[in-house]
Amino acid sequence: MKRYLKIFTAGLISDNPLLMLMIGLCSALAVTNNMANGIGMGLAMTFVLLCSEVIISMFRKLIPNSIRIPIFIIVIAAFTTIVDLSMKAWTPALSEAMGVFIPLIVVNCIIMGRVEAFSSKEGVFACVIDSIGMGLGYTWVLLGIAAIRELLGDGKILGFQIMPDSYQPILFFTLPPGGFLVFALFISMNIWLKKLIDNAGARAGKSGKEAVA
Amino acid sequence: MNLVKIFLTALLIDNVVLMRFLALCSYVGMTADVGQSVGMGFAVTFVTVLATAATYPIYHLILVPLHIEFLQILVFIIVIAALVQLVEFYLKKNVPGLYTAMGIYLPLITTNCAILAVTFDNITKGYDFAEAVVYSVGVAVGYLISMVLLAGVRERTRTSPIPKFLQGTPILFAATSLLAVAFMGFAGLIK
Numbered sequence: 001m002k003r004y005l006k007i008f009t010a011g012l013i014s015d016n017p018l019l020m021l022m023i024g025l026c027s028a029l030a031v032t033n034n035m036a037n038g039i040g041m042g043l044a045m046t047f048v049l050l051c052s053e054v055i056i057s058m059f060r061k062l063i064p065n066s067i068r069i070p071i072f073i074i075v076i077a078a079f080t081t082i083v084d085l086s087m088k089a090w091t092p093a094l095s096e097a098m099g100v101f102i103p104l105i106v107v108n109c110i111i112m113g114r115v116e117a118f119s120s121k122e123g124v125f126a127c128v129i130d131s132i133g134m135g136l137g138y139t140w141v142l143l144g145i146a147a148i149r150e151l152l153g154d155g156k157i158l159g160f161q162i163m164p165d166s167y168q169p170i171l172f173f174t175l176p177p178g179g180f181l182v183f184a185l186f187i188s189m190n191i192w193l194k195k196l197i198d199n200a201g202a203r204a205g206k207s208g209k210e211a212v213a
Numbered sequence: 214m215n216l217v218k219i220f221l222t223a224l225l226i227d228n229v230v231l232m233r234f235l236a237l238c239s240y241v242g243m244t245a246d247v248g249q250s251v252g253m254g255f256a257v258t259f260v261t262v263l264a265t266a267a268t269y270p271i272y273h274l275i276l277v278p279l280h281i282e283f284l285q286i287l288v289f290i291i292v293i294a295a296l297v298q299l300v301e302f303y304l305k306k307n308v309p310g311l312y313t314a315m316g317i318y319l320p321l322i323t324t325n326c327a328i329l330a331v332t333f334d335n336i337t338k339g340y341d342f343a344e345a346v347v348y349s350v351g352v353a354v355g356y357l358i359s360m361v362l363l364a365g366v367r368e369r370t371r372t373s374p375i376p377k378f379l380q381g382t383p384i385l386f387a388a389t390s391l392l393a394v395a396f397m398g399f400a401g402l403i404k
Contacts, residue, residue, distance in 0.1 A: 022382065025237035026326050073294060077287040085283060100330050100337070103286050107324045109238050176232050177393035184386035188378045 004129050011130070011137035013197065017110045018141045019190035024110035027101045028142055029179045035158045038146035039139075040094045044087065044102060046135030048079045049111050053119040053127040060120050072115050073106070080106040110138065145182050149173045216347045218403055219340075223351030225399040229327050230359040231392055236327035240360060241385060243318070250364035254357030256318040258350070260300065261328050264293050265349040268332040269342055289332050294323045327356055362392055 015021060018028050027045070031037040052075050056063070063071050084102045087095040095102060105111070114134055119127045150156055153173030155163035163169075172178045229235045236257075243253040268289050276282050301319045304312035322328065331352050335345040366388045375384050 022241055023238055025241070026234050029237065030234035070291070070294065073290055074287065077290050081283065081286050084286065100333050103333055104235075104326045104330060106286055106290055107326045107329050109324060112324060175393075175397065176234065177390045177397065179234065180386045180390035180393055184379065184383040184390065187381075187386065188383040191381070191383075192378070 004126065007126060007129050008133040011133035011135075012140070013137075013190060014194055016137045016141065016190060017113075017134055018138060019187050020194070021110075021113070023113055024108045024138065025183075027104060027108060028138070028145070029176075029183055030101050031098050032142055032146040032149055032179060033153070033174045034150045034156075035143065035146045036094065037097055038142040040087070040091070041098060041101065042135070042139030042142050044083045045105060045108065045110070045138055046131070048076065048083055048105050048108075049114065049135050050128065050131040051079045052076045052111055052115055053131040054124055056115050057119040057122060057124045057127040063120070068116075068120065072112065072120075076111055076115070077106045110134065141186060145179070145186060148182050149178055153178060216344065219344055219348050220351040221403060223348050224355045224358070225396065226402060228355045228359060228396050228399075229330075229352045230356060231389065231396045233330075235330050236325050236356060239321060239325055240363065240389075241382070243321075244360055244364040244367055246368060247361060247364045250360040251357070252314060253318045253321075254353075254360045257322060257325060257327065257356055258353035260293075260297060260319075260322050260325075261331055261349045261353040262346060263296055263300065264328050264332055265335055265345050267296055268292055269335055269345050272336055285333075285336070289329060293328060293332070297323045327352065359392065363389060366392070 011017065013020075017024055024045075027041055031041045052072075055075050056072060080103060083105065084095075087098075087102060114130065118130050122130070147157060150158075151162060152170050153175075155161060155167045155169050170178075173182065223229075227233055230237065230240050239253060239257075244250045271288065271292060272282075272285065276285065276288065297319055301312075304319075331349050335348065338348075340348060363385070367385065370384055370388070379387055
């Protein structure tokens with residue numbers, strides 16, 4: 001049980017795919033100029049990650065080592081196509097807003113990285129836990145960045161006016177430079193959080209570490 | 214005239230890294246020094262143009278007549294992966310000098326989202342073949358420019374006093390933010 005808890009929490013802060021491992025950045029920055037896009041991207045990404053990890057984990061003993069990369073890519077591309085077509089059919093506005101970034105999930109390094117490093121070795125249940133943890137780790141960063149950018153750049157959260165009417169929106173934050181700046185501050189914050197957790201863990205002894213994380 | 218417009222838009226106004234957030238992984242990973250970033254930039258330029266030349270006819274001559282456009286993602290990624298592999302074999306055998314200069318970057322390029330995005334854009338923007346090739350050159354050179362710019366900044370940051378909370382990767386993105394502000398100045402270039 002403890003092992004699964006550790007797998008689950010790794011993706012949230014200490015091995016956060018975006019802030020610590022620096023992978024899968026493209027989609028994370030491009031779609032976060034408002035919260036709705038952030039939620040959509042987070043869900044789409046988590047779905048593809050979960051399905052790909054489970055499928056590859058099931059077949060891990062059958063996949064020959066020398067051609068594993070092409071097989072991984074085909075599995076991931078199949079699920080990305082499913083997400084892309086489903087979003088075009090059911091949420092056309094969201095699909096329009098995110099444009100090319102939904103098909104680009106296929107080359108998202110987070111998925112390839114997790115499939116290669118984790119699900120080609122571990123069992124199905126561990127993979128479910130891992131993909132949900134990584135997916136949540138990805139989604140909370142997206143939502144955090146999107147909330148700041150939408151609030152400061154538009155005065156709204158999820159389309160609802162939050163700031164008083166006299167607030168003059170700072171357009172900078174909805175434009176690309178704002179995305180880079182907010183992301184820089186998020187990395188900085190995460191490094192600080194990780195240090196805090198590590199220190200608390202060191203104080204509480206070895207066993208306390210996972211509980212705090 | 215139209216081709217010039219497409220080229221400049223792809224190169225500066227819609228710069229692939231700074232304005233469209235594509236290819237950020239290699240942008241962060243491969244800019245430790247200027248030489249490395251130039252190598253990666255040229256390798257990407259080469260593969261992007263080849264990928265356009267390969268996927269554009271495949272889409273219009275095979276996928277459209279057979280009405281299997283929904284396989285676009287799957288087909289394009291496989292074509293690009295195969296293409297990168299072939300280029301690697303070819304260079305290794307016939308142009309070993311270029312292979313040693315470019316070889317280490319090639320495997321990374323398969324998962325470079327800028328290349329896949331360009332091949333999708335060629336289709337969604339409805340370009341003809343010449344426009345698609347010019348567009349892909351513009352995007353790729355734009356990538357090269359932004360890589361070299363960041364690599365230059367990074368070499369400076371190593372000896373500069375940086376606020377403690379921005380040390381390491383945060384300063385990279387703060388610098389990128391400023392580069393992006395500069396590139397926004399190009400927005401009025403083409404009416």
